[in-house]
Amino acid sequence: MTTAADRAARVGVDVLDCSELRRLVERPWFLRFSFAREELDHAEGLGGRRRLEFLAGRFAAKEAILKVLGLGFLQGVSPREICVEPTPHGAPVVRFRGRAAQLAPPSVSVSITHKQDVVAAVAIGVPGRGGAAADIGPTASTEPKEPDAVSPPSTSTTAPAPAQHSAHGEQAPQTTAFLRVRVGQEEAHYGGDLVDGARILRLFGDLVTEITVRTDGDEGLLAQYDDVRFAAPVRPGDYIEARARLVRRTRLRRVVELEAHKVLSARPGAGESAAVVLDAPQLVCSATATTVVPYRRTDTATAPHPVAEET
Structure with a gap:
């Protein structure tokens, strides 16, 4: 016997600051755990900021949908079993797989909105006569059922970076690059002997080139920089150490995190040298x-130091 409460619409709401996911969406384990293959394929074609907004919106939508299902995060349903796909007219459509398909009501609608760095999602589910566990018909995926939710690895900032694994299961080395340079007097560009920030970006470009030579045997083509932040001035006589780390790899793209630090500093006030x-x-x-x-260069079997490609 069903009651009016059983037939009532269920509403889930979630609000998320994009900065909460900025680092996580560059980690392959988090992407595999949280997003369906279709969502990742769509995100791959987006620029850095738009990609973050898209994935944050989908993550907020999944949280809202889990509330419609009466579940909390990591309570029996993996986020990747909920796929929020865009449609040609813009409104997202929700598809369920695995455990989520068994619990979902026949009809679930979701709306996602963005404002600056904040994303909000609202999900509404209408149960059928059999309640939330009723057969959801054509909205369920026919793909093989995926495992139930598993807890993701610890995200402690003191933990080492997650190891990459090749297609054969062996651990692959992390791909990094390093440069140390002394800034010469001829590179002063602004008043006060300040060095142009483009000098540091040229170092970054050389590091990115080294990364792709190591992974793909090709210099690659730099497409864009995201989240460029200048934190301190650089002057002639300073020694700069620049480091790069490959954090994400797709079929054609390589995403690299870069940092430059000053390790020795000139002190002109204490003497000329x-x-x-x-x-x-x-x-x-x-x-x-x-x-x-x-x-043609992405075959890891021919790369000097192959790394695992994100799947």
Whole structure:
């Protein structure tokens, strides 16, 4: 016997700040755990900021839908079993798989909105005569059932970066690059002997090139920088250490995190040739770069140091 409460619409709401996911969406384990293949394929073709907005919107929508199902996060349904796909007219459509398909009501609608760095999602579900566990018919995927939700690895900032694995299951080395340079007097560009920020970006470009040479045997083509932040001035006589780390790999794109630190600093006030070793490296610039490599070069079997491709 069903009651009016059983037939009432269920509403779920979730609000998310995009900055909460900025680092997580560059981690392959989080992408595999949280998003369906269709969602990741769509995100791959977007620029850095738009990609973050898209994935944050989908994540908020999944949280709202889980509330419609009467579940909390990690309570029996994996987020990737809920697929929120865009449609040609813009309104998203929800598809369920695995455990989510067994619990979903016949009709679920979702709306996603963005404002600056905040995304909000509202989901509404209308149960059928059999309640929320009723057969959802054609909206259920015919793909094989995926495993129930599993807890993701710890996101502690003190933990080492997640290891990559090749298609054969063995652990692959993390791909990094490093440069140390002294800034010469001839590179002063602004008043006060300030060095142009483009000098640091040229270092970053060389590091990204080294990354793709190591992974793909090709210099690649730098497509864009995201989240470029200048944190401290650079002057002639400073020593700069720049580091790069490959954080995401798709069929054609490589995403690289970059940081530059000042480790030695000139001290013109203490003498014409005075300098000092800093007690701790000082961050001067950080950025994320996306570079594109030719498809013919992406066979990891021929790369000098193959790394696992995100799947």
